[in-house]
Amino acid sequence: MLGNFSYKNATKLYFGEDSLKFLNEELPKYGKNVVLIYGGGSIKKNGIYEAVIEILKQNGKKVAEDAGVMPNPTIEKVREGVKIAKAHKADLLLAVGGGSCCDYAKVISASVHCDEDPWEKYFLRNEKTIEKIVPVGCVLTMAGTGSEMNAGAVITNRETHQKLGHGFGEEAVPRFSILNPRFTMSLPKWQMVAGIYDIFCHICEQYFSGEDDNVSDDLAEALMKSVVRNSLVAVENPEDYVARSNIMWAATWALNTLISRGKKTDWMVHKLGHAVSAYTDATHGMTLAAVSLPYYKIILPYGLHKFKQFAINVWGVNPAGKSDTEIANEGLTKMEKWMKQIGVALHTSELGVTEDMIEGLADATFVIDGGYKRLTRDEVLKVFRESL
Amino acid sequence: MLGNFSYKNATKLYFGEDSLKFLNEELPKYGKNVVLIYGGGSIKKNGIYEAVIEILKQNGKKVAEDAGVMPNPTIEKVREGVKIAKAHKADLLLAVGGGSCCDYAKVISASVHCDEDPWEKYFLRNEKTIEKIVPVGCVLTMAGTGSEMNAGAVITNRETHQKLGHGFGEEAVPRFSILNPRFTMSLPKWQMVAGIYDIFCHICEQYFSGEDDNVSDDLAEALMKSVVRNSLVAVENPEDYVARSNIMWAATWALNTLISRGKKTDWMVHKLGHAVSAYTDATHGMTLAAVSLPYYKIILPYGLHKFKQFAINVWGVNPAGKSDTEIANEGLTKMEKWMKQIGVALHTSELGVTEDMIEGLADATFVIDGGYKRLTRDEVLKVFRESL
Numbered sequence A, B: 001m002l003g004n005f006s007y008k009n010a011t012k013l014y015f016g017e018d019s020l021k022f023l024n025e026e027l028p029k030y031g032k033n034v035v036l037i038y039g040g041g042s043i044k045k046n047g048i049y050e051a052v053i054e055i056l057k058q059n060g061k062k063v064a065e066d067a068g069v070m071p072n073p074t075i076e077k078v079r080e081g082v083k084i085a086k087a088h089k090a091d092l093l094l095a096v097g098g099g100s101c102c103d104y105a106k107v108i109s110a111s112v113h114c115d116e117d118p119w120e121k122y123f124l125r126n127e128k129t130i131e132k133i134v135p136v137g138c139v140l141t142m143a144g145t146g147s148e149m150n151a152g153a154v155i156t157n158r159e160t161h162q163k164l165g166h167g168f169g170e171e172a173v174p175r176f177s178i179l180n181p182r183f184t185m186s187l188p189k190w191q192m193v194a195g196i197y198d199i200f201c202h203i204c205e206q207y208f209s210g211e212d213d214n215v216s217d218d219l220a221e222a223l224m225k226s227v228v229r230n231s232l233v234a235v236e237n238p239e240d241y242v243a244r245s246n247i248m249w250a251a252t253w254a255l256n257t258l259i260s261r262g263k264k265t266d267w268m269v270h271k272l273g274h275a276v277s278a279y280t281d282a283t284h285g286m287t288l289a290a291v292s293l294p295y296y297k298i299i300l301p302y303g304l305h306k307f308k309q310f311a312i313n314v315w316g317v318n319p320a321g322k323s324d325t326e327i328a329n330e331g332l333t334k335m336e337k338w339m340k341q342i343g344v345a346l347h348t349s350e351l352g353v354t355e356d357m358i359e360g361l362a363d364a365t366f367v368i369d370g371g372y373k374r375l376t377r378d379e380v381l382k383v384f385r386e387s388l
Helices: A019-029 A048-058 A075-087 A099-111 A118-124 A181-186 A189-207 A215-236 A241-254 A268-280 A284-313 A324-342 A355-364 A377-386 B019-029 B048-058 B075-087 B099-111 B118-124 B181-186 B189-207 B215-236 B241-254 B268-280 B284-313 B324-342 B355-364 B377-386
Strands: A005-015 A033-038 A062-066 A092-097 A136-140 A152-157 A162-167 A176-179 B005-015 B033-038 B062-066 B092-097 B136-140 B152-157 B162-167 B176-179
Touching (some): A033 A048, A062 A075, A075 A118, A099 A136, A099 A152, A118 A162, A152 A268, A162 A268, A176 A241, A215 A324, A215 B215, A215 B241, A268 A284, A284 A377, B005 B241, B019 B048, B019 B136, B019 B176, B048 B092, B062 B075, B092 B099, B099 B152, B136 B181, B189 B215, B189 B268, B189 B324, B215 B324, B268 B284, B268 B355, B268 B377, B284 B377
Parallel strands (some): A005 A176, B005 B176, B092 B136
Antiparallel strands (some): A152 A162, B152 B162
């Protein structure tokens, strides 16, 4: 059953090999002051930076640069970015990069016309009202977070070892996002694989919650099957356009709220993964991968029906002659086999976690309701011990 | 592979048993003159009319009524509706009904500020530009057409025996749509079943085209499975909220352009069905049902790969030891069995078609490309003979 909900998502998406040219259709809709937001400079090596700058110039824009957005954007960086956007009287924030750049741009967008500190307002107090938004546009270079079509952002506070997410309202989604699968091909394979697991995990977080029969779960299964099938092609040949385009589009729909409509969601894997990231600065998708199976093995008995459905519908487990628990476990075994095939981290030790960090990781884990079982502290410790 | 495309759909959707109250959130966004568009008056029997009027009054709206929109709205009716909206200086067109009312409202919306005749401009010349739009809102009482979240409309010209569709631009989607599954329960079972087949057919039209592997087809299969599973529950117990809510949500996503992104589409079943409707005024979904299988049997050899995939992924056909053609045919056999179970029309004779109409039906059929095989006139005649 689908519960009560609302849905609106007005991001305009341009998808395909030729999609960058549509920046020419979007730029005239905004004033002349553009802040160009990007990361460590990889876009200067693959030609994307030059191509974007050229289009900005052709459209008569005055550009200020806000470079160096890190994979896990920090609140300190956000505070600098707000100053840049204010000083430039930004009419548009153009994020060119992956989900980190896009998340970061959304927080700047909501903070330019706000006197309060964004960490206090949005991440600690979870306040929903935004004074006035500076529009965000996105040229995506990595498939994973879905940030290109949602109103969420995750920011890290290195001082306090906190990595927190905030969901802004529907008015904060990017006005437009340009999705060119070829741009994602310049990434190292490790990053591609981390993005793929991030997508898969987003779907799992929304799927493994609630007992009800609903079309959102059918759509979730379709996206999971597509991600699994195409990821196996992409790890063999990262230049395979079919696989990379399907992965990019699946990523967008995995986290634009469609598959969570009318149902409960979990997000505990992200809470566990965020603790690992806050301690090690490890790649987001890999932290999720390393904690997923130990977590799912704990909650499986409480969500047996859904884990059985997952095994049959996503992994093609033949249920004949098996108990529900056997079917469900076989699904997780097949998931683990796939994770090994694509090469994600299965242990947090690969990401820099050491045994002496475990108590601290548990302290840094924000336990939430939503999944099939609320974790006790002992269970949180168990996840971190088993994922080591 | 996903080809190049764009996507934007800004309709705000309110879904659930309590969703009508959100009309109070939407109405203040528009001026005081509202045209209330509805059909044959069933909304006066089930209390929806009174509830809507009450909310309109509470919000201080001045209401003009445009009643009597027929199941296949005619261009003559559109011309009257334009006069009503003009005379009332409409700030909002509120369609309360099924897809017919919503389609009709969209055509009025695009025609109020237009000097030309809408039939000439939109349906014969297929012109895309709209002078100025009057916003449309929708309170949906029937699941089927998906009109609540798309920019399409189908209008019938009884004089010329033409039933033609037009796709307006993304700016013409309803500003908001209210989807209450309980409202759909007041429909006669025949209408519910016609709507269910309409949904299924929309998905098929987008699925049975192109040979490429893409996530749009994965999503299409998920929606088809959901519709089939829930329809079998709904025909047994039309009051089953789980089933009716899933069917209603699947209908919206079956035709809001998501599952056609990056791929070719067919729509030939609709062209064949429209000819039947234009001759008999039969219920849209039933005309589609009656012509589908004869059409699919003709194109099956040309799209064997996809019909095989359909059989396995949607209908659970076990492929072991069977040829591709056997697998594909078994899929259609299972589809036919399902159609009988839910009780759709499998013959156009049930809808009023007689043998002497067949040549005329072929004349009225607008043959298009897009599917696996462009039909010859002989093949069109064959479809109508076999569906009789």
